[in-house]
Amino acid sequence: MTAAKKTHRITLIPGDGIGPEVSGAVVKILEAAGAATGVAFEWHPYDAGANAFEKTGEYIPKALYDSIEKNRVALKGPVTTPVGGGFASINVTLRKKFELFANFRPVKNLPGLKTKYPGLDLVIVRENMEDLYAGLEHEVVPGVVQALKIITEKGSTRIAKFAFDYARKHGRKKIHAIHKANIMKLSDGLFLRCCQTVGKDFPEVAYHEHIVDNTCMQLVMNPYQYDILLTENLYGDILSDLCSAFVGGLGLVPGANLGTECAIFEAVHGSAPDIAGKDMANPTALLQSAVLMLHHIDEPATAERVQAGLEQVYREGKTLTKDVGGTSGTKAFADAVVAAMEAPLAAA
């Protein structure tokens, strides 16, 4: 007999593009895993971005802000950000509003998937609120535009502390702070000084510094040399997409936006308009984000059940999406994960 259910209230932002497809798949899998492990979810769904604006006249409706504030946990699909104009990024706005200062992105191979770098297991810890993402741009005179890169001692120290704490807690051995302090001597220089200062309290974690352009080359030559990449906001964004390619692409890599009060879990990828509405998107990245969320809300058994089902599907390799060499659609993949979780040997 399953024990009485514990209910978690979770704000759900399906997003747009492939968002509704991948979040639909993830909700289905979580419902099945929860039913088997005595955990129930009360989903509170909200639109954001262009969809929300059409319905409510606001890009981020007040009700969505209130919901995250109350539930303190959100699962978020991608929301399209207009390029070169239009409204401000919903992702960035939410991160700032809830002070989600740490962006945590584990890059790890799934079993059965052939990649160039088998057994890779590294983590990107990206500062999530400062840098060029402060969105401070203005036209100085016609034809000259300035964008301000904001780096603070508080923000840099906070993200460095997060990375070192994580390393200590999880037995990670090495942190590389990524920078361009040879050119941006003041801003990236400050970031490095904060990382060095924090690192002094963690003698068991080896601390290194690599320049960002060299890091790109080093990553492609030998990503195994890295354990945790500690980055400012923009470098972290770019390196995340690069690193996702090592383990099979953007369809796979999850992310968590963490603050002291709230957390929003979302994949590294964007809304992928090129494959939206075609039942082609890989929901693995959002599903693995949901696994991070399940650990965050202290439901490890449910998290492990989902992860075991997911890994079983990859191990079998029969029901994979096109981006990782399969021929199945989003829905069939989700059904396969549910079936794998329910198979008696799934967790073996």
Ligand code: ATP
């Ligand atoms: P953003 O800047 O908003 O993060 P992006 O410019 O990185 O977005 P994406 O929308 O992530 O772009 O898409 C980049 C490429 O990766 C596209 O070809 C897209 O189809 C593919 N892609 C992204 N996510 C997935 C997914 N979940 N499944 C399959 N392919 C994906």
